[in-house]
Amino acid sequence: MTEPVGALALEALGDGSGAVIADLYGRSLYWLVTPGSAADWRLPHVSMLGAKAHEVTYVGVPPAGCVRGPGVHWRVPYARDRYLTDPDRLHRALLSALTRTQVCRRCDTPTTEPVPVHVTHGASGPGHTLYACPPCAPLYSVRHQAVRSR
Numbered sequence: 001m002t003e004p005v006g007a008l009a010l011e012a013l014g015d016g017s018g019a020v021i022a023d024l025y026g027r028s029l030y031w032l033v034t035p036g037s038a039a040d041w042r043l044p045h046v047s048m049l050g051a052k053a054h055e056v057t058y059v060g061v062p063p064a065g066c067v068r069g070p071g072v073h074w075r076v077p078y079a080r081d082r083y084l085t086d087p088d089r090l091h092r093a094l095l096s097a098l099t100r101t102q103v104c105r106r107c108d109t110p111t112t113e114p115v116p117v118h119v120t121h122g123a124s125g126p127g128h129t130l131y132a133c134p135p136c137a138p139l140y141s142v143r144h145q146a147v148r149s150r
């Protein structure tokens with residue numbers, strides 16, 4: 001899954017995490033679970049690789065001692081007694097990470113520091129708040145005001 005959701009999930013798992021692979025520049029983190037244990041998960045920003053029988057996915061596996069980037073490396077080192085992650089614990093950690101994350105309206109990237117940029121008011125019932133990531137927030141409001149002033 002993408003940062004920062006993965007980083008938050010890793011934090012939530014703590015010592016409960018099995019080995020974790022980070023890809024180029026740590027943009028995605030990969031946990032290893034027993035085949036089929038995550039097949040029915042429906043989580044945004046999380047992909048269940050190999051969950052479908054007809055789908056083949058390759059994940060680069062770094063050498064055992066490779067724990068530093070920028071290339072593919074072990075974010076949590078592989079060890080004989082620490083390899084797979086318990087799927088229930090991982091699912092709980094991912095849910096908690098996702099509740100602490102909002103998707104930026106402008107760049108579609110999850111952020112842990114969401115800035116409210118717009119509150120929509122429904123005709124009936126409560127409106128909802130739109131968020132942007134910190135770099136996008138100023139750009140979002142400028143664009144929004146430009147549209148409104150037409």
Ligand SMILES: [Zn+2]
Pocket residue numbers: 104105106107108109132133134135136137
């Ligand atoms: Zn953004």
